[in-house]
Amino acid sequence: MKPMDMDLQFVAEALPAFLSEAREQITAIEQLLLQLEDAPEDRELLDALFRCAHTVKGSAGIFGLDAVVDFTHHVESLLDRLRDGQLLLTPVLSTLLLRCNDQIRALVDAATQADGGNDPDGEAARQALVQQLQAAGAGPAAAPAPAPVAAAPAAPSGGCWQIGASFGAETFRNGMDPLTILRYVAGLGAVSQVQCDTAAVPTLEALDPECCHLDLRFALDTPAPASDIEAAFSFVRDDCQLQLQPPAPAPTPVHDSAPPEAAAVDIAPLASRLGELLVQDGAATADAVQAALQKQARQRGAGTPAPADDNRFIRVQADRLDAVINLLGELVIAGAGAQLLARQTKQRNLIEANTQIGRLIEEIRNGTLKLRMVPIGETFSRFRRVVRDTAAELGKDVALEIVGGDTELDKSVVERIADPLMHLVRNGLDHGLEPPAERTAAGKPAQGRLVLSACHEAGGILIRIQDDGRGIHRERVLARAWDRGIVERGVTPPDDAILQLIFEPGFSTAEKVTNLSGRGVGMDVVRRNIEALRGTVTVRSTEGAGSTIDIRLPLTLAIIDGFLIGVGSTKFIFPLDAVVEVIEQRSAALQPDSRGRACVELRGRVLPVVDLRSLYQLDGTPPPRVSVVVIQSQGRAFGVVVDALLGQHQTVIKPLSPMFRSLRGISGSSILGSGEVALIFDAASLSQLAAQPALT
Structure with missing residues (x-):
């Protein structure tokens, strides 16, 4: 079932939230894989990695994104073996999983396309990756089996199935919502005779809203075969005990653990006891699915249950927030004008009233601007993959160090500084840091060091990119500037001015054109983009010891x-x-x-x-x-x-x-x-x- 086969209003309201959450989980998968390269046996990181993949698969299943579910299932199977200690995360395996994560991202991005992102080349690449995943997971130890599912006897298609579904206590924490599963199953046919075993539900005083206690039995009249019914539960298989009884003239109880006296309970009373987990039978809404998607964010806490307050965070469109900031700016100007007029009247009561209004405007200003402040560490973290892949492409060994990632900056500034930072990082990897053999010959450690740091300074923020590479050869820079007519031949500017020449349009000291450099474009664009943010960029370098590039930016543009x-x-x-x-x-x-x-x-x-x-x-x-x-x-x-x-x-x-x-x-x-x-x-x-x- 594809997204367009579902209720259009449901898709329109809930699919954007899924896409946003899924992309966050995919980004988390990449960062966790990079962290695990330094600590491949860290169980908390492995568990968090598995949960992220499991969440993406489960959420995609809610929307019928079969391609995402099928491909992510293979990734999840390998991750399950890693966290169980049956496999060790090697650099080769990490590279494979990173490539798989790129494919998951592509599949999620294709979810909004009318053709579902039909891409024969992409499908071939995914099939090749699946084969590599299966080969990597092969070994003497058997792959972990999924949660027990009672095998359904062969039966002709069509008829009334008796189904038992017992959801585990961790269902909600793993980002799953049984309501969405029942909604999906209802799309296969007519659901009736819904019963719930309430024996396992604790008293209201002892009830933990983060734990699931649902044990359901229901009838499904459908022409679908058993494989389609099992597929509806595939993305919660690790959290659900499923039993199927095929159509028969005299259905028998299918849930062995249900007591004979278990009374039929409608879903509606259960909703009041378990929060937003169930609603009226057949009346599922997008709000319920939205709640299920929001629960996924809780898995980033390494398994620690989060508070049961789903309203701690709210998503707001950026353009709406920008409109509020603009109106706030006009309010500040108007308030200053009113205060000036009040002083001219020399009426003390009017002056005091305007002073109070001014204080309130300032508090509103401070609170509103904080809404747009985000840690720059989120941007810095993106470069872990860039450094890893670029260094491998260049045959270099580079360690990336991030300092001051919790330094906050206006979101609009963060978004616009990402591209200049990307170019500076890649430029440092290509031009600055030497290959291991060259570093060893120069008496340096074989592994190069690249540091990204941020801190507050004089009402702004200082971003620093520092490496311990070969540094900038001033003579080569000056000679190239003479050749290109940037500096009059024979004129020798001060050392600092020579270094700033690298930001001139068309300037490059690369001896040959590569995928990374040598085309004479880039650094001038970096300076222009930074200056467009009311910032400055300067460079310092010591030949043979490395270079430092300082970017100074305002905290906010408002x-x-x-x-x-x-x-x-x-x-x-x-x-x-x-x-x-x-x-x-x-x-x-x-x-x-x-x-x-x-x-x-x-x-x-x-x-x-x-x-x-x-x-x-x-x-x-x-x-x-x-x-x-x-x-x-x-x-x-x-x-x-x-x-x-x-x-x-x-x-x-x-x-x-x-x-x-x-x-x-x-x-x-x-x-x-x-x-x-x-x-x-x-x-x-x-x-x-x-x-x-x-x-x-």
Whole structure:
């Protein structure tokens, strides 16, 4: 039975949830396989791996996705032998299972296609993988047998079958819902005489809603053969004792353990006792199946039962959340305008009321923005497979280390940074890290090291890609830049500027074109994509020791806490997290150069400062006393000379107009309550201006 053969409304409502959950489980399978390569006998990881595959198969069976069920069943059989200790997970076997997981992903993705994703080449590849799975699982030990199923005597098709189904206690925790199975069976014919043995159901006080106690008997009038009925229970075979009695003139009891006095119980009263597990006979809804799908997420806890609250998480479409964020930004601007007008009236009650509204808006802002914050570790984890496969393709031995995976970042930023990170990781594997023989000859360990790390810094996030490879040869970079006319021949820029040349369009030092590099595209796109996120990318390298690429990004692209300052009639905003302190200074004591650079003394040390009036050639005469805002960025402090301190400001980030995009040190703009436009500083760019004024 294909998805389109089922109730259309049911499919429309529940299938998207299945696809989302299945993809999460498939991603988990990949990550677990990669973790098991370092600990192939870890029983908890093996159990979690089996449950993920079992969940995908069971959920696919609910929707009649036979191709997913059949193929995943072979994978599950091999995983069952692994967790029972009959086989050991070797690198070859891990590679096979990863390839199988790719096929499961392809089958799940094809579930929404009208033809069911009919792909002869894909089918041939899956058949070849099935043969490899069967060969890998072959051995002296017999494969584990499925849960006992009473063999049905041969009988002619057609008639009233008597069926007994006793579900195990772990049925719900394994993501299965008996209701969906009965719904599927009802599609084979007419279900009647539904009975339930309540002897095994504990009292209400002792009832665990996570445990299943269903022991059902019912009649099924169907022309289908026994194999079709057994197939309906195939994806819960490990959690169900099934007995079939073929059509006969005088049906006899089919469940040996049922007491004679067991009374017939309708499904409806059972629903109130076991939550959402059963509903009125024949009245199954998409909500019930949705609940079954949500239970699958509980298996990620290594078998620990989760709380019985299915409403702890709710899925929200991204565009709806974006619309709320946009409206919130307008609310922040309108609230700032109302507060400004209230101050102009000098009515204390009105000012206090607007201040309270402002506090509430800030709380709403903070809570709403947290909805879009996700750990970047989920993105980092995707690169385990990339590093594994790419290193194998290049004949290299590379260990990937992930640090700071719990660092949170706006989901929109995470999604847009994935591709640049992918290119940088692959570039490090191809250009940076050496083959084992070359590393050994250089006195290094044969295994290379690639580190992905993330941490918060100055109101933003720092993502670092670091390797211990051969480093960047500045002479080769400079020679290639001369050849391509990027740098005038004979001119030698500073070392740091030479390294930044790798981000120029069309630049490449690869000696030959490969699947990974040498076509002169990529690094310039990386920089352009990062700068589109109001971020910066810098590179540091030591020849023979390795390279480090730093990406600095804002935490969010929507709203931040800012510190509003004024220079003449122009308003600027600093990210509040980057502001350390403010000191007072006589303007006459400052002697900025042509680029606005000067120095002041701060507690016995020299602090470089940037004079915004000189830097941006702003009109107006500086006041006798000015303020120096001390900013911390990229591990160093610097000061910014301003005329006025206007206090903390909720800042709605707007994109820069084309007129200001070439202005160094500026990353965005914001609209104030008065309707004025304030420019938002990029602390990292300003830091570079303060430390290296000669760079343009």
